[in-house]
Amino acid sequence: MSSLRICMVSYHTCPLASEEGKETGGMNVYVLELAKQLAALGHVVDIFTRCQDTENPPIVQVADRLRLMHIVAGPQANVPKKSLIQYIPEFVENVALFCKTEQLTYDVMHCHYYMSGIAGIQLQKLWSTPEKTLPIISTFHTLALMKNLVARGELETEDAVRLDAELELVKMSNAIIAPSESDASYLEYLYEADPSKICVIPPGVDTKVFHPISKAKARQFVGADPKEKIVMFVGRIEPLKGIDMLMYAIKVVSQDEPELPLKLYIVGGDISQDVSLWSAELQKLEKLRKLLRIPKVVKFVGQKPQHELAYYYNAADVVVMPSHYESFGMTALEAMTCGVPVxxxxxAGISSLIDERKRALLTSVNNPLLLASQIEYLLTHPKTHAEISAELKAKVNTLEWKNVAEQIVEVYESCLK
Structure with a gap:
């Protein structure tokens, strides 16, 4: 296998943010871990991302053969995601200038999320020649049509600009990497993607970070009572994640099993400030906690860096991912690798990994009574809990990032033939 020069575009979010404990999503982890493994396989990877802070160094040498470039495009500050699209032309101009100055060329370009795809199409036009067109590989991470299907209001609805961009990117991409069979089907039937372009490759998990840790040690680290029955949510604090439904379910369990020392840990969001400065969704959940009269049951933990998350997963008895739509669900994969039932x-895309006979692990959207019964069952049946933990860990052991990177390299190489 010859070494490839890979341009990776992560325009709207910096992959390094996930290591710093900043509010991030699965895409940050995905891009960084994939890039690390590609570099470890001998390929040269340059990641281009928008500079969000004046203190960001222009170039970060992340590992051997792996660099990350913070490119100025618009204010060097956090900007609402939907406002970022206006700065893409400046981003493209500055990436092109950097590459011209450094005399850089690439074999393939891998774009993450639709905004990166918009930039990628423009860069492809600048870098391609009559003899050679730079291949674009796209990973959408989420799809506008599916997000709009479950949107609860105008603020959550994706606009026509994003949808048009996704449709264009589907046409322009040489290959599309889908994290699950369900997302592959959405791309084929709703976006009319050529099925021969779609490659289903689930994301990986870093087993050096996420692995079983003794519950006593994990609970000591997170400051939890050894006797508590801990249910945990990990992820972004946004309506799409269904955290309110989980809180309803926890209320039901607390009423049905009043002697159960129940706790719900919500890991995510910025809670370092005064409550009045929390995000609108966090404030809504805080009001719901009071309304349901479970203030002592629900604990807002805030965002945690990857190495600490492993302790939180291992401290949990059950991890719940109650999303209305999830292209895959990397937090569930991380929890399963720690041997915790999810x-x-x-x-959610990850639901395909769960054996049909493990119906206790699959729930329905907006059905807090069903979810409550499933949580209650796992918390009160230790033998079943232990069996499921072992089986799920064995199932996800093959999804290491090295294996994922090797499959993606095959996709890159197929685009060069």
């Missing part, structure tokens, strides 16, 4: 909605 209850997920049947709309």
């Amino acid at each position: 209850i997920t909605t049947n709309v």
